[in-house]
Amino acid sequence: MGRNDAALNPEEYMPLREVVFVTLRRQILRGELKPGERLMEISLANELGVSRTPIREAIRKLEHEGLVVMIPRRGAHVSEITRQELNDVLEIRRSLDVLAIRRAAEFMTEKDILELRAAEEAFTLLVERKDADLTALGEADEHFHDIIYQGTNNRRLIQILNNLREQMYRFRVEYLKDTDIRQTLVHEHNSIVKAIEDRNLEEAERLMKLHIDNQYRTINRALDMRDAAGKTTGGKHAGQ
Amino acid sequence: MGRNDAALNPEEYMPLREVVFVTLRRQILRGELKPGERLMEISLANELGVSRTPIREAIRKLEHEGLVVMIPRRGAHVSEITRQELNDVLEIRRSLDVLAIRRAAEFMTEKDILELRAAEEAFTLLVERKDADLTALGEADEHFHDIIYQGTNNRRLIQILNNLREQMYRFRVEYLKDTDIRQTLVHEHNSIVKAIEDRNLEEAERLMKLHIDNQYRTINRALDMRDAAGKTTGGKHAGQ
DNA sequence: GTTAACGACTATAAATACAATTTATATAGA
DNA sequence: TCTATATAAATTGTATTTATAGTCGTTAAC
Numbered sequence: 001m002g003r004n005d006a007a008l009n010p011e012e013y014m015p016l017r018e019v020v021f022v023t024l025r026r027q028i029l030r031g032e033l034k035p036g037e038r039l040m041e042i043s044l045a046n047e048l049g050v051s052r053t054p055i056r057e058a059i060r061k062l063e064h065e066g067l068v069v070m071i072p073r074r075g076a077h078v079s080e081i082t083r084q085e086l087n088d089v090l091e092i093r094r095s096l097d098v099l100a101i102r103r104a105a106e107f108m109t110e111k112d113i114l115e116l117r118a119a120e121e122a123f124t125l126l127v128e129r130k131d132a133d134l135t136a137l138g139e140a141d142e143h144f145h146d147i148i149y150q151g152t153n154n155r156r157l158i159q160i161l162n163n164l165r166e167q168m169y170r171f172r173v174e175y176l177k178d179t180d181i182r183q184t185l186v187h188e189h190n191s192i193v194k195a196i197e198d199r200n201l202e203e204a205e206r207l208m209k210l211h212i213d214n215q216y217r218t219i220n221r222a223l224d225m226r227d228a229a230g231k232t233t234g235g236k237h238a239g240q
Numbered sequence: 241m242g243r244n245d246a247a248l249n250p251e252e253y254m255p256l257r258e259v260v261f262v263t264l265r266r267q268i269l270r271g272e273l274k275p276g277e278r279l280m281e282i283s284l285a286n287e288l289g290v291s292r293t294p295i296r297e298a299i300r301k302l303e304h305e306g307l308v309v310m311i312p313r314r315g316a317h318v319s320e321i322t323r324q325e326l327n328d329v330l331e332i333r334r335s336l337d338v339l340a341i342r343r344a345a346e347f348m349t350e351k352d353i354l355e356l357r358a359a360e361e362a363f364t365l366l367v368e369r370k371d372a373d374l375t376a377l378g379e380a381d382e383h384f385h386d387i388i389y390q391g392t393n394n395r396r397l398i399q400i401l402n403n404l405r406e407q408m409y410r411f412r413v414e415y416l417k418d419t420d421i422r423q424t425l426v427h428e429h430n431s432i433v434k435a436i437e438d439r440n441l442e443e444a445e446r447l448m449k450l451h452i453d454n455q456y457r458t459i460n461r462a463l464d465m466r467d468a469a470g471k472t473t474g475g476k477h478a479g480q
Numbered sequence: 481g482t483t484a485a486c487g488a489c490t491a492t493a494a495a496t497a498c499a500a501t502t503t504a505t506a507t508a509g510a
Numbered sequence: 511t512c513t514a515t516a517t518a519a520a521t522t523g524t525a526t527t528t529a530t531a532g533t534c535g536t537t538a539a540c
Contacts, residue, residue: 013312015523017300041492051525053293056492060257060300066396072253073492073531088394091343092336099335154328156306160400255493280521291495296523313501313522 016050020058023048028067028078029169039068039076065163083223086171087216093164094212100161101208104151105196112151113197119144120189127182137182138172144189148196174222181218188214256290260298263288268307268318269409279308279316305403323463326411327456333404334452340401341448344391345436352391353437359384360429367422377422378412384429414462421458428454 024044027033039059041052048055059076062068068076108116123140126132145165149158175181188211195204264284267273279299281292288295299316302308308316348356363380366372385405389398415421428451435444 015312017523040490042490052492053296053524053526057297057300060297061304064301064304072255075492085396088396091339091394092397092400095335095339096332099331103331154331156325156328157332159306160332257493282521285495292522293494293496314503315522 016054017057017061020044020048020050020054021061024058024062025065025067025166028062029166031170033078035078035080037078039078041075066167081167081170083220086168086219086223089164089167090212090216090219093161093168094209094216096157096161096164097208097212098205100149100152100154100157101192101196101204102201103154103157104148105199105201105204107153108151108196112147113193116144116147116151116196117193119147120193123189124186127186134172134176137176138169141176141185168219171219171223174226175215175218177222178218184214256294257297257301260284260288260290260294261301264298264302265305265307265406268302269406271410273318275318275320277318279318281315306407321407321410323460326408326459326463329404329407330452330456330459333401333408334449334456336397336401336404337448337452338445340389340392340394340397341432341436341444342441343394343397344388345439345441345444347393348391348436352387353433356384356387356391356436357433359387360433363429364426367426374412374416377416378409381416381425408459411459411463414466415455415458417462418458424454 024033024039033039041055041059044055045052059068059070063070063076067079069079070076119140123137123144126137126140142165149161152158188207192204192207192211195207264273264279273279281295281299284295285292299308299310303310303316307319309319310316359380363377363384366377366380382405389401392398428447432444432447432451435447
């Protein structure tokens with residue numbers, strides 16, 4: 001069994017625990033490991049072809065990241081994410097994204113801005129093509145925001161924002177499914193880049209706040225519909 | 241060798257890795273483990289009377305928290321915190337503390353507010369007594385902010401803010417040493433509580449922003465002085 | 481028929497053993 | 511004396527073993 005089956009960078013060394021960590025995380029975020037599902041060390045060790053030690057160490061990091069919860073002597077479970085928690089995360093993201101866009105508009109170099117504009121155009125192109133799949137759209141959207149994050153020159157902020165964004169991957173499909181939403185996104189991205197090009201900090205902040213607010217509404221509307229669909233069967237009410 | 245030598249709650253079960261985790265974290269935050277210092281698994285295992293396994297798992301969490309950095313095949317080191325990173329953290333805290341105070345002013349119950357007032361008065365009393373030690377002052381200050389955090393009703397926000405605050409423990413002495421600063425703190429706390437009592441969200445936000453800004457200035461001034469003092473002796477420069 | 485106790489089974493927690501890699505030191509040669 | 515290379519010591523990375531807790535099923539007693 002090969003050394004780094006799931007490795008990303010073949011050239012540089014990566015401890016097994018890191019390989020396991022990114023593998024498990026990806027599976028959780030993609031929904032391949034569902035909320036509530038047990039993570040059994042022996043099974044995972046067999047599946048991934050490693051011993052239990054790197055599995056355990058990877059689980060520690062996932063636990064600290066909030067993607068799994070530990071019950072002592074009972075093992076690890078993929079954490080459920082409630083409606084409440086999703087909105088909590090979105091509220092934090094709004095504050096930090098506003099901070100990020102301000103710093104980015106202030107500190108990004110002209111070269112960075114060109115890159116941002118390119119990312120924006122790439123996203124727009126994907127939206128205009130009807131055959132683009134959701135994964136590609138999501139990645140293009142992610143790339144756009146990544147460039148802004150990198151432009152903040154605040155590594156801790158980048159780390160926290162990436163972590164928060166991860167928490168929402170599981171819901172990403174919800175707000176990229178609708179084609180009308182995509183048009184809105186294109187529009188918002190475009191005006192955000194423009195504000196940065198103009199170095200207009202206040203306008204950039206205002207637009208980003210709007211951008212997240214729209215995401216908030218879109219996701220919650222989608223969840224309302226999903227919950228309502230589930231409730232016609234007479235199911236009990238879960239979220240807030 | 242006893243089971244939980246460093247345990248905090250004798251009654252409830254705590255995995256060894258958790259005991260090790262809180263122990264190491266406390267040592268780092270208190271400065272007993274200094275930035276750059278190596279964390280050698282075998283030594284730590286011997287000192288704490290456990291095997292390497294819980295040590296390693298604790299280190300994974302510290303790594304994820306940013307308190308230690310791993311170099312592959314070279315082990316773990318207590319992370320240096322640069323001037324830049326400190327300011328990065330403070331900038332994030334400012335955004336999130338403003339969010340927190342807004343939510344707190346909105347959602348805190350009357351009972352919560354009474355508790356906050358009590359914490360504020362306790363802090364004031366400690367400042368007026370000249371014999372109070374820095375640790376007690378720090379804890380009183382921490383308690384004050386804790387009540388605000390709890391009032392936000394946003395668990396993720398609480399978690400992130402606590403984490404950010406931890407990063408600054410190592411600098412806490414710097415801004416509590418000066419007695420003038422303490423008077424300012426008393427004043428700021430008092431007016432913040434008042435704004436919450438009045439449910440004046442905008443005022444509360446403004447005051448909190450000011451509060452963090454002052455902290456920013458105080459800490460940086462203290463670090464300027466420390467660096468300048470360190471340099472006159474010809475000693476080597478550590479900082480950013 | 482229901483409930484409680486006992487025991488086997490399963491999974492995690494911790495310890496230990498083994499392998500691979502890095503670094504430091506010593507020695508030899510220029 | 512300085513440099514390069516080889517060897518040994520130290521340390522991390524991974525696997526395996528042992529111990530302990532928890533669960534589920536069976537059985538016996540009421």
